[in-house]
Amino acid sequence: MFRTLNPATESVVATFDAASPARIEQALDDAVAIQRPWSQVPIAQRAAVVARIGEVLLRRKETLSQLITLEMGKPIVEAEAEIEKSAATCGFYAANAAQFLADEPVASATGSQIVYDPLGVVLAVMPWNYPIWQFIRFAAPALCAGNGIILKHAGNVPQCALAINSVFADAGVPPGLAASLLIQPENVAALISDSRIAAVTLTGSTAVGKLVASQAGAAMKKQVLELGGSDPFIVLADADVERAAQAAVKARFSNTGQSCISSKRFIVDAAVADRFVELFCAGVAQLKVGAPTDRSVTIGPLARANLRDELHRQVELSVAAGAVLKTGGQPLPGQGFFYAPTVLDHVTPDMVAAREETFGPVAAVMRVKDTDAAIALANDTEFGLGAALWTTDLTRAQQLVRKIEAGAVFVNSVVASDARLPFGGIKQSGYGRELGAVGMREFTNIKTVWINPAR
Structure with missing residues (x-):
């Protein structure tokens, strides 16, 4: 059971059932089936869908910011700024995806190049403190790169989690490619080990990061971890x-x-x-x-x-x-x-x-x-x-x-995240990077291609 508890009043606003095992299974099957053709869609077309996500976010700014404020208590002005930043990030990746993912010839090795292929379906375990932004900063580049997504959001922001589904639907994201599900924490380990999940990204506490890292490591799956800080x-x-x-x-x-x-x-x-x-x-x-x-x-x-x-x-x-x-x-x-x-x-x-x-x-x-x-x-x-x-x-x-x-x-400035710049930490703050060109490439197979001329 998930619930929206207003932290300003301590009142329970709404409750929601967790996704059933059958629903999770169907979502995984759908994401894998749809991600494969999505990966072959030209980058410009994928980027156009991500641009539309940003447009929908702006159209729904009032409603979405109110949900953020209701569920986790963010001052409304800051909640509105979160939506605006999320939309701008979609626009940034839509404008730059083709450049960031372009094949790279290697001048010193004639006939060779580096290409960036999507990994597949990525499991995103996201926190409550920036319930839209934290997800979008991963999702926008991941979708542009050709990946699919299963989102397990924080348990105290279920309405924000479900709203993401409707935003994506209105933006024209292929149905099933990116699913936000109300998943219980005890079900995450099984998702990580599932062969249909190709990689994992987590934003959360260091303690949870260590747990997810051990599970993903045991399954030999790529991880990006953005954890605590002091x-x-x-x-x-x-x-x-x-x-x-x-x-x-x-x-x-x-x-x-x-x-x-x-x-x-x-x-x-x-x-x-x-x-x-x-x-x-x-x-x-x-x-x-x-x-x-x-x-x-x-x-x-x-x-x-x-x-x-x-x-x-x-x-x-x-x-x-x-x-x-x-x-x-x-x-x-x-x-x-x-x-x-x-x-x-x-x-x-x-x-x-x-x-x-x-x-x-x-x-x-x-x-x-x-x-x-x-x-x-x-x-x-x-x-x-x-x-x-x-x-x-x-x-x-x-x-x-x-x-x-x-x-x-x-x-001489306040630390901030910016879509143009890589973001992430070292030591117990995690590893891997989000944002910038580096963040887009984190969930790609950086593939070497060597082509000799035909005889």
């Missing part, structure tokens, strides 16, 4: 502190802090730390917590009660260990899974707020003596998704970014 936001002594502090609010508190690439550890040179914390807390004070349907609200509820409980545990343990609570630090009274925007200062590397991923509106400020200490602390984590570096010395920044262990480093 991104550093490094503010050096020569940074524009005012600008950095303003950006830090967005970096931590967008989507109510429920993002893998949210900055979570704010590593600040002691020379400017007092000023940064002052400005940062002033910015946090301007955030408005409330019903996510209110267009003026910037902080909604956490998606589930257990997420709020876990976040509060992390805050309490960090404060007990010596972190200084500057603001927030408690669940808010009344209905809904709301948590006060929180800033912890003087956090040390051994504290829970530094060692674990904090998935919610909690920022940990860590003070360091110099740049070398800042880089060392930034790398002192099991994660390696993104990092932000703030400095006015751009020549030095070019050197420092090579020392930061992360899949992406943004200098």
Whole structure:
């Protein structure tokens, strides 16, 4: 059983039955049967279908954004932006698919070329925090490349999951090529091992990523894993502190802090730390917590009660260990899974707020003596998704970014995903890449072709 539970009111809005074994079997058979001819459709025609997906998303922006807000509590303005970004990503891949998938002659080996063939049907295990965007950023390039899709979405966003089917149908995606099914977690292992599934992509926690990786590895299937993060936001002594502090609010508190690439550890040179914390807390004070349907609200509820409980545990343990609570630090009274925007200062590397991923509106400020200490602390984590570096010395920044262990480093900017650029992590943040040309090719067979001239 799946249900839509409004995290702002704690009321159950709707319930849905899980897909039956027969339905899953039929979906797999259909996806395989339809993917084969789809793989032979010219790229331009496949790209045109993906472009239409983007058009349908925009036409349905109001309805889809309301579903996102209802099911996981995202402030409505941010939900609308999610739909717009998803649509733009469809347009990007539709415009660039032919270039990204073009055969590549190898000049040094006469008669040889590299071609990109689809792998087949890909199982996508997707999260709730960006219920449309996270799927579309995989699906748009995967469909352009000629693959089929079985989507197992997060259990707390069933209406978003089902809406994807109707969006694809209206866009003219061949029936059965991409199916979003309400699949119970205990059925995922059987799907991964099923011979009709060619590869797996997962966005989720590191713990789930390890499980899926072991299952897919046992079945010898390609995986792309985008997992947890504890991104550093490094503010050096020569940074524009005012600008950095303003950006830090967005970096931590967008989507109510429920993002893998949210900055979570704010590593600040002691020379400017007092000023940064002052400005940062002033910015946090301007955030408005409330019903996510209110267009003026910037902080909604956490998606589930257990997420709020876990976040509060992390805050309490960090404060007990010596972190200084500057603001927030408690669940808010009344209905809904709301948590006060929180800033912890003087956090040390051994504290829970530094060692674990904090998935919610909690920022940990860590003070360091110099740049070398800042880089060392930034790398002192099991994660390696993104990092932000703030400095006015751009020549030095070019050197420092090579020392930061992360899949992406943004200098004087907030870490973000962009359809034009590869996205993914290292260490416990996963492997493989989404987005950009690299992301499109992840689910292709990069095939070498050597042709000698006929005698």
